[in-house]
Amino acid sequence: MADSINTFQPEAPESEEHQQAMLDRERVGEVDERPEWLPEKFKSPEDMAKAYASLESKLGQPKETTEETDVSPTESPSEVADLLDSKGLDFSAFQNEYADTGTLSEEAYQALQEAGFSQPLVDSWIAGQDALAESTKQGVFSLTGGEEQYAGMINWASENLPEHEIDAFNATMNTQDKNMIELAVQGMFARYRSEAEPNLIQGTNSSGASGGKFESTAQMTAAMADPRYANDPAYRQEVANKLARSSLF
Numbered sequence: 001m002a003d004s005i006n007t008f009q010p011e012a013p014e015s016e017e018h019q020q021a022m023l024d025r026e027r028v029g030e031v032d033e034r035p036e037w038l039p040e041k042f043k044s045p046e047d048m049a050k051a052y053a054s055l056e057s058k059l060g061q062p063k064e065t066t067e068e069t070d071v072s073p074t075e076s077p078s079e080v081a082d083l084l085d086s087k088g089l090d091f092s093a094f095q096n097e098y099a100d101t102g103t104l105s106e107e108a109y110q111a112l113q114e115a116g117f118s119q120p121l122v123d124s125w126i127a128g129q130d131a132l133a134e135s136t137k138q139g140v141f142s143l144t145g146g147e148e149q150y151a152g153m154i155n156w157a158s159e160n161l162p163e164h165e166i167d168a169f170n171a172t173m174n175t176q177d178k179n180m181i182e183l184a185v186q187g188m189f190a191r192y193r194s195e196a197e198p199n200l201i202q203g204t205n206s207s208g209a210s211g212g213k214f215e216s217t218a219q220m221t222a223a224m225a226d227p228r229y230a231n232d233p234a235y236r237q238e239v240a241n242k243l244a245r246s247s248l249f
Contacts, residue, residue: 073128087115136178144189152216153192213242
């Protein structure tokens with residue numbers, strides 16, 4: 001009996017042309033599967049979605065901000081100066097700028113902002129200090145009977161006291177310490193009344209204008225309101241002479 005015949009025939013190897021055609025079809029399929037709107041930097045829509053999700057996560061995070069420092073409007077200049085010094089800022093530079101111009105520059109506000117002092121906070125402190133200064137000034141005037149009396153006291157002190165006493169008084173007035181300021185003014189006013197006012201009263205009793213000098217504009221106005229000023233040339237000359245010896249202007 002004849003041996004069985006194996007009819008299996010191996011497939012003929014694919015030609016190079018056939019293999020290339022298959023690769024080309026695969027590439028075409030890949031191109032067809034990539035959306036036209038997908039940017040080149042992304043391999044697939046899934047990659048793009050992941051990238052945008054990561055970006056949104058970063059954008060949603062709060063920005064880094066400088067922590068604002070809390071300063072009370074009534075906090076003293078010396079306390080604020082120490083606080084600014086700890087931040088590397090010179091309080092006197094800002095103080096001088098405000099004294100010279102009545103405000104702070106954009107550069108000053110920016111430097112303070114970067115150190116944690118926002119513009120509303122700075123403006124609030126300045127307004128508080130201005131209010132305290134005005135209150136102190138009016139309180140000082142009340143201790144002497146008014147602004148004119150205070151001015152007369154200061155004029156007398158500047159002409160009659162030694163320089164070191166004037167310097168000491170000025171130093172106290174610059175301390176921003178309300179109690180010390182009031183004590184200094186009360187002491188100065190008591191001295192002014194004991195040393196200067198007896199001469200003023202004596203001059204007023206005699207003619208109202210002769211001798212001495214005017215210590216305030218109120219005294220000068222009173223002398224000029226005297227009826228003799230309009231009718232008596234000698235009296236007018238006395239007023240003129242007294243005004244010449246005064247330091248009101």
